[in-house]
Amino acid sequence: MKTVASLLIVLLLAACSAPQGEATKSEATAAPQQQAATTESASPAAPMSDMPSEATVASASGKVEAVDTTAGTVTIAHGPVEALKWPAMTMTFKAGDIDISGLKSGDQVDFEFTSTGMDGTLTKITRE
């Protein structure tokens, strides 16, 4: 039993010494990496600024509050948008390529839109 125990100790020591050697190496290379990470975390806007470039598609329903065919915008009081963790709110969507001439305030609508940040561009809108 003693032999087994000492073998285990030797194995454990061997197992321990190998990672230590690697740890020393990675510590040496970790310094510049940490600096890079610090630079990134110094600007918390960096991860956020990636979001607007990646448009999120979401759908919601709500009530049209205003239609501006000249500006090409529709203001909608919409319900919560779980995909974007948006609460219910009233906001103005860009119409994009959508024909909004048939909409009028008071219309109940289901709509889909792409969102970049708090900006929404309609991709589909149908009256209920």
Ligand SMILES: [Cu+2]
């Ligand atoms: Cu909104």
